[in-house]
Each structure stands twice: as structure tokens, then as C-alpha cells.
Amino acid sequence: MSGAATASGGNGQPCHKDFECDEEEGTYVKFEFIEEDGDCYFEEETETGLITITDWESKEGDECEPISVEWESETHDATKVMAFGGDDCDTVENPGGSYTSGLENPGGNTAAISNLQFCVVPVEQEIVGTINLSYEDLPKDDPLLDWDVNDWVVDVIGTFKAAGKEDDGTPLVTEFTFDIVPQARGAGDDHEWHILLPSSVLCGSGSYDLTVKDSDGNEIGSKSDSSSFGGDSDVDITVFPSTEAVFDDLENAELPEDHDDDCTDPREWATLTVTFDDPCAIDVSEDESDVEVNGDNLFFDPYLNNLESPTEVHRGDVRLVVVPDDWQWPLGAVQIWDAYTDVDEGGDGEPEYTTSDWYETVADSNLVATCDFDPNDLDGS
Structure with a gap:
């Protein structure tokens, strides 16, 4: 030596x-x-x-x-x-x-x-963080909008590989992987669910690989995708082209009188890996407490496109909440301010979150549900 x-x-x-x-x-x-x-x-x-x-x-x-x-x-x-x-x-x-x-x-x-x-x-560092994204799916002026925030519920488990840090501590990411595991669909409408990587985040060229799997962990080749990108424009990846193909209507988010605490496995889940040709400084949130309640400061845009009542819900929209992966979402037609004591109905009829840990203040356990699937539950073993 x-x-x-x-x-x-x-x-x-x-x-x-x-x-x-x-x-x-x-x-x-x-x-x-x-x-x-x-x-x-x-x-x-x-x-x-x-x-x-x-x-x-x-x-x-x-x-x-x-x-x-x-x-x-x-x-x-x-x-x-x-x-x-x-x-x-x-x-x-x-x-x-x-x-x-x-x-x-x-x-x-x-x-x-x-x-x-x-x-x-x-040194290649590994940073792991998990969040849940839960959506209200109707236009804000739709009289049927019920603020149960369960129309699409999905966990995103992020693993980031970083080669050092910037002077301000921002990780220099070489690759990240999202395991994307749907939890519930309390909707009657069908949707697309996307991950958009803004050009402002992409430091340069790279590639992505999307693998969509069934509930036994087998790849669904017709729905998987891969591509390269130059870094000078947004990268918009359709992860689930039909949420209805993942869950039936009101699956795992039934009306309270119909809910029995049993969870139905999602028929699809996905793994998205993004690799950069050169390290890219990305402000990675390691904990849901680092993310604003409506996802304003997420580095990616996980948006829901309603295919039947045309509207899109993007990061920063009040119809999206970012919460821990084990949170309990309101059951069908239960308004979120009735399910949680630290959520109020605002004067505009939209929810107001009065504390940073509002999701820990369940008002009535009979009005909420949780499943908390992860990849180990769906790998076929």
C-alpha cells in the first residue's frame, strides 16, 4: 500500500x-x-x-x-x-x-x-425522506367539492445519493429514486398523476427511468418509461395515466358507514429513478416538517390532472396537503375540519391549518382511515 x-x-x-x-x-x-x-x-x-x-x-x-x-x-x-x-x-x-x-x-x-x-x-451520502400527498380533485368553484382531501392519496419515499454539499449545505445530488405507493382513491373521477421536474431545478443533462409495477411487484412494461433530458426545459413524467386503474372508486376512503378498516392493495405502484450526468444541487427535504403544508417548497411538482372535471392541482395549491406517510385521511365526504381539531374552515370555505402538527389532532377516529402501504408490502414476497 x-x-x-x-x-x-x-x-x-x-x-x-x-x-x-x-x-x-x-x-x-x-x-x-x-x-x-x-x-x-x-x-x-x-x-x-x-x-x-x-x-x-x-x-x-x-x-x-x-x-x-x-x-x-x-x-x-x-x-x-x-x-x-x-x-x-x-x-x-x-x-x-x-x-x-x-x-x-x-x-x-x-x-x-x-x-x-x-x-x-x-463521499456518496444517502438521504432518505418520506412524505404523503393527499388531494382534493374538483375545481375550487365546483359545489360538489367536499374538502375530504382523499380523492388521491399517495406516499413518495425518496432516496437521494449525494456527492458532497454546496457551501450552504445543499446536497449535490447524483441520483434520486422515488418509490411511489398509492394509498387510497376517494374519488368518482379518473385522473392522471404526474411528477414534473422544473428546469430551474435541473442543473444539466441526465436521464430518468420509470418502472410501474403491479401489486405483486411485477413490472407492467406497457406503462413503464425511460428517457434522457437536457436540463434546459421542464421534464413532465406521467406516473399513473389512470388513477382508476390503481383503485376503484372510494377505495380505502369509503363513507364512514361503509368503512371496515380493511385496506385494499393498490393495483399499481411505481419506482422513478433520476440520474444526473453531473452532480446537481437540490434542496432535499428529509422530513415532512420541512415541507410547507401545501407543498409550496417541494423541489418537484406532483400534480393531479382530473380527466372528467377539468382541473389540475399543483404544488402550492390549497387542494394538496403534504403530511407524514402514516397520517389518517378523512373518510368519504368528511370535511377535513370535522376530522381534525386543529383545522378550521376559513371564511372562504377552504381549510386553515392552525398548527404545524395539525395531522396529530384527530377529532374522531371513526371519521378517518389509514393504510400505510410500502414497497415491502407489494414486492410479491
Whole structure:
């Protein structure tokens, strides 16, 4: 894994001058060991801030002769490190988080470390978050609009792979996967359900793969889709072209007198994977509490298109609520302010959510239902 280099590198220059990082090895980082005014420490010369030296051990009797060094990083791993000292160089591939001197001085003894050079690559992080999206599906001026917010109920389980972060902490996403699991359809109308990725979010080119499956986890090839995108225009993906094909009318959202607590499996669910050619900074919500109640700040637009009473419900619309995946939706024709004590009927006849955790304040358990299907329930095992 390690091997000492000669004191002189190429072109007769000191060996540490030959160190470099190619594209696969990552970003170049250099630390110098500084002694001044009776103090000594490692200082990064390259000013990347990607690695922090957390500890070192020195030769016995001299605290400013480091022979072992430890470092850490929340965002990057070292692919190699070169130590220089005593006119000697030592390079270690994949060093982990520490280095112990393999340097020799001209007398053949262990040499202290004068500088360290690293190549570092972003650590691939995995971020997982789950939300539920529940919809009212009629036009706002339709007298039949009943505010039971159960016309289409769907969980979105997001897994994001990120290669580091921006300076503000925003993950640099390389790929994300949505497992999309319908829970209920308390509607008589049929709909399309889409995921729209706005061009303002897409940092560049990439591709997506949509796999639609039946209740046993078998792919429905005729409904699956894949495509590439350039990043300069919105990407609109029709996940379910017919919600009626997923659930019958009022499935898992019956009228209270007809509900028996049994849940019917969705006939379809889906997995959507989006891959970016280069990392893309996306403000990922890891918890439903990070998302505004009507989904205004979702980075994607999960919109419902009513095919029979023409209207579309987009993020930010009062007819969409974003809640935890185990929430209990009102049963058929139960207005949401009758099902929850922390929801009021506003003066305009629309719901007003008076607390951030309103979904925990069920007024009457006989007026709500939940199913909480996940992919493990529908994989055929």
C-alpha cells in the first residue's frame, strides 16, 4: 500500500513536487506543518476546507516532530496521501483517516512530517425522506367539492445519493429514486398523476427511468418509461395515466358507514429513478416538517390532472396537503375540519391549518382511515 519515493523527483526537483491528482483521484489538498513562537500546528495551504487534521503524535520528547497524523471530513474521502519529511516522500493509497510516518531521514531514522498532500473525492451520502400527498380533485368553484382531501392519496419515499454539499449545505445530488405507493382513491373521477421536474431545478443533462409495477411487484412494461433530458426545459413524467386503474372508486376512503378498516392493495405502484450526468444541487427535504403544508417548497411538482372535471392541482395549491406517510385521511365526504381539531374552515370555505402538527389532532377516529402501504408490502414476497 505504501512505498518511499526518492528524495528527488522528476526533473531533479524535490520528490513532493511530483505529487498530483488526476480527475478520478479527486481534489488536491495540501497541509504544511508550521512552527512559530513556540507553537506548532498543521495548516492547510490550499484553503479548500475539505479535510480537518484532528490529531497528531510526535517523536518522544519533541512535540513538534509529528510522525503520525489523523484527519476527518464529513464530505470527502482521501484516495491517496503523500507525506514529505527528512528529504523523503511516502505515498499511501486509500489511507482512510490516518497516516503513520514511513519517512526516513538521511541517517536512516524515522523522519518527522513536514507536509501532507491529499487527493480527495466526495463521499456518496444517502438521504432518505418520506412524505404523503393527499388531494382534493374538483375545481375550487365546483359545489360538489367536499374538502375530504382523499380523492388521491399517495406516499413518495425518496432516496437521494449525494456527492458532497454546496457551501450552504445543499446536497449535490447524483441520483434520486422515488418509490411511489398509492394509498387510497376517494374519488368518482379518473385522473392522471404526474411528477414534473422544473428546469430551474435541473442543473444539466441526465436521464430518468420509470418502472410501474403491479401489486405483486411485477413490472407492467406497457406503462413503464425511460428517457434522457437536457436540463434546459421542464421534464413532465406521467406516473399513473389512470388513477382508476390503481383503485376503484372510494377505495380505502369509503363513507364512514361503509368503512371496515380493511385496506385494499393498490393495483399499481411505481419506482422513478433520476440520474444526473453531473452532480446537481437540490434542496432535499428529509422530513415532512420541512415541507410547507401545501407543498409550496417541494423541489418537484406532483400534480393531479382530473380527466372528467377539468382541473389540475399543483404544488402550492390549497387542494394538496403534504403530511407524514402514516397520517389518517378523512373518510368519504368528511370535511377535513370535522376530522381534525386543529383545522378550521376559513371564511372562504377552504381549510386553515392552525398548527404545524395539525395531522396529530384527530377529532374522531371513526371519521378517518389509514393504510400505510410500502414497497415491502407489494414486492410479491
